[in-house]
Amino acid sequence: TIYLDHNATTAPAPEAVAAMLHALEVAWANPSSTHEPGQQARRLLADARDRVASFLGCQPAELVFTSGATEANHSAVLGALHAARGTRRERLVLSAVEHPGLLALAARLEGEGVPVTRLPVHADGRLDLDAARAAITPDVALVSVMGANNETGVLMPTAELAELAHAAGTRLHVDATQLAGKAALDFAASGADLMSLSAHKLHGPKGIGALVVRKGFALPPLLCGRQERKRRGGTENLPGIAGFAAACDRAAATRADDVARMAALRALLETGLAALPGVQIYGARAPRIANTSCLRFGMLDAELVLGRLERAGVVASSGAACSAGGTLPSHVLLAMGEPAEHARAALRFSLGRDSSEAELRHTVAVVHELIGPLLEPAAQAA
Ligand code: PLP
Numbered sequence: 001t002i003y004l005d006h007n008a009t010t011a012p013a014p015e016a017v018a019a020m021l022h023a024l025e026v027a028w029a030n031p032s033s034t035h036e037p038g039q040q041a042r043r044l045l046a047d048a049r050d051r052v053a054s055f056l057g058c059q060p061a062e063l064v065f066t067s068g069a070t071e072a073n074h075s076a077v078l079g080a081l082h083a084a085r086g087t088r089r090e091r092l093v094l095s096a097v098e099h100p101g102l103l104a105l106a107a108r109l110e111g112e113g114v115p116v117t118r119l120p121v122h123a124d125g126r127l128d129l130d131a132a133r134a135a136i137t138p139d140v141a142l143v144s145v146m147g148a149n150n151e152t153g154v155l156m157p158t159a160e161l162a163e164l165a166h167a168a169g170t171r172l173h174v175d176a177t178q179l180a181g182k183a184a185l186d187f188a189a190s191g192a193d194l195m196s197l198s199a200h201k202l203h204g205p206k207g208i209g210a211l212v213v214r215k216g217f218a219l220p221p222l223l224c225g226r227q228e229r230k231r232r233g234g235t236e237n238l239p240g241i242a243g244f245a246a247a248c249d250r251a252a253a254t255r256a257d258d259v260a261r262m263a264a265l266r267a268l269l270e271t272g273l274a275a276l277p278g279v280q281i282y283g284a285r286a287p288r289i290a291n292t293s294c295l296r297f298g299m300l301d302a303e304l305v306l307g308r309l310e311r312a313g314v315v316a317s318s319g320a321a322c323s324a325g326g327t328l329p330s331h332v333l334l335a336m337g338e339p340a341e342h343a344r345a346a347l348r349f350s351l352g353r354d355s356s357e358a359e360l361r362h363t364v365a366v367v368h369e370l371i372g373p374l375l376e377p378a379a380q381a382a
Helices: 014-025 036-056 069-083 100-111 129-135 158-167 238-274 302-311 331-335 357-370 377-381
Strands: 063-066 091-095 116-119 140-146 172-175 194-198 209-213 279-282 292-297 321-323 326-328 346-350
Touching (some): 063 069, 069 100, 069 194, 129 158, 140 158
16 A cells, blocks of 8 residues: 555654653553653653754653643643733634644633634645734733644645734744654744644554643643642653654654655655646745645546546545534635635645655556546546
């Protein structure tokens, strides 16, 4: 199988699997126990924290391990709103193209009376900074925007948002899940106050991630308990944490080369596919992470295209979510102003650091052979 769905998840790196096995088989004691096996687990936890922090450019004390980015996002939003209780800061500002879990949380909070502002994006997926300027005012408790969009790969202007947030006396949370391994991460320099990560997008294990909390920000916990300096209760997922740290080490060692290679391979893919009639590539001229290509083949339904490709051994994904009522078009493309029938046609190829030139050449050939004949030159008009 040619796997081109790395934004959904990545295969665990051998180093991560080895570190997890070690934690499961050897350092399995509870890091809170005061006996020697517990202390051994505690040392492993501290060592992993140092390595993940070094990868993220934060201080080890700023790093809170969570069950993934979804929990980190919930923790950031609910914690920031909680911290602002009793002040005039009660509004949540986020982009219209956030991860569905975060948008669902915002909708629930809105139903409970929290004012929510969803920032629009331009047709190419870039955030509308004028709208951000207008929305980020002193009544805002938190601004929450992703570093890069998972469907289009388009980068968000987080440095500018940090300035706007701080000028309004509020804070910025960046969901950096799709940046890890595909862009340099430097929490200290980023201006963000909170940052979410998930290990499995970075060749680490699933069910582990992090929330980075800037020093001095006393964020109320989502899960109460005494672990993680009372910032996240629950016995630490040490195998996950050890795997996360190993994945970070591995990514740090090769990231620059990986990104350059992925960028070249994506160019090969997009040039090859754009030779077909009616192909539209989303965000092509916006700044994007190097591995992601979101496009549509005329008006062909994404599920039809994906089914044909999978039978030929190529797997990718669509932005659309399946629901009881049928396939819902991607909220990201709708926010970019695309009509529903275009949004339903959009699919995503996301490359990984192990993707090869042979795989991408084969993918282009398969698409030309299996999808090309379905594309009428008239589809260009679509
Ligand atoms: N945020 C973004 C931008 C994502 O792409 C994902 C991945 O699905 C998540 C959050 C959620 O990550 P997890 O499922 O590991 O909690």
